[in-house]
Amino acid sequence: DTGVSQNPRHKITKRGQNVTFRCDPISEHNRLYWYRQTLGQGPEFLTYFQNEAQLEKSRLLSDRFSAERPKGSFSTLEIQRTEQGDSAMYLCASSSGQGAVGEQFFGPGTRLTVL
Amino acid sequence: GESVGLHLPTLSVQEGDNSIINCAYSNSASDYFIWYKQESGKGPQFIIDIRSNMDKRQGQRVTVLLNKTVKHLSLQIAATQPGDSAVYFCAENRFKYQGGSEKLVFGKGTKLTVNP
Numbered sequence: 001d002t003g004v005s006q007n008p009r010h011k012i013t014k015r016g017q018n019v020t021f022r023c024d025p026i027s028e029h030n031r032l033y034w035y036r037q038t039l040g041q042g043p044e045f046l047t048y049f050q051n052e053a054q055l056e057k058s059r060l061l062s063d064r065f066s067a068e069r070p071k072g073s074f075s076t077l078e079i080q081r082t083e084q085g086d087s088a089m090y091l092c093a094s095s096s097g098q099g100a101v102g103e104q105f106f107g108p109g110t111r112l113t114v115l
Numbered sequence: 116g117e118s119v120g121l122h123l124p125t126l127s128v129q130e131g132d133n134s135i136i137n138c139a140y141s142n143s144a145s146d147y148f149i150w151y152k153q154e155s156g157k158g159p160q161f162i163i164d165i166r167s168n169m170d171k172r173q174g175q176r177v178t179v180l181l182n183k184t185v186k187h188l189s190l191q192i193a194a195t196q197p198g199d200s201a202v203y204f205c206a207e208n209r210f211k212y213q214g215g216s217e218k219l220v221f222g223k224g225t226k227l228t229v230n231p
Binding site for chain 2: 004031033035040041042043044045048050055056058091093103104105106107108109
């Protein structure tokens with residue numbers, strides 16, 4: 001399968017713990033995005049990378065959240081001191097970014113439950 | 116603030132009927148829209164897109180219509196099948212030429228149920 005992959009698929013943690021998610025984009029895609037989706041809502045943009053550069057961060061991304069894409073390939077999203085309000089599906093997407101916009105391909109998501 | 120939204124949260128149709136899912140947007144400068152399908156437990160899947168220089172675009176069993184005058188777009192699914200049951204989102208792709216960033220802004224979604 002050459003699509004976007006995310007690990008783990010599910011994570012249950014206790015409030016106050018740190019968690020880290022990984023996203024492996026489609027190999028030739030230079031653009032990578034993180035979104036958060038809560039039940040019954042559409043995905044909300046968190047952050048965007050072009051190669052290794054983080055070009056935009058949403059105001060949703062508090063100082064407890066950090067995302068990296070060190071070599072311009074896979075990306076990690078870390079949440080420190082998790083809170084119950086962080087419970088959501090975290091989606092990663094990638095695109096080839098031909099021109100100004102490109103179709104974004106989504107991974108299956110990581111579902112986080114904070115107890 | 117600017118938003119992309121949907122008129123109805125749920126839609127139930129009979130197998131074989133045509134389905135129409137509507138979406139309104141508020142930013143008159145929006146120029147690129149995408150419809151996504153999301154099945155339970157999966158990430159959103161691209162269905163079809165349309166740019167603001169077009170009024171209509173057709174794919175396989177799907178048609179997207181864009182009315183820029185009233186800032187409305189719709190997704191039409193012909194001969195709806197049980198496999199079409201999912202949540203459908205319209206999204207606007209916002210690209211910033213200054214800085215080169217881009218993101219999708221999603222509406223809340225419409226849950227389509229196809230009854231056999």
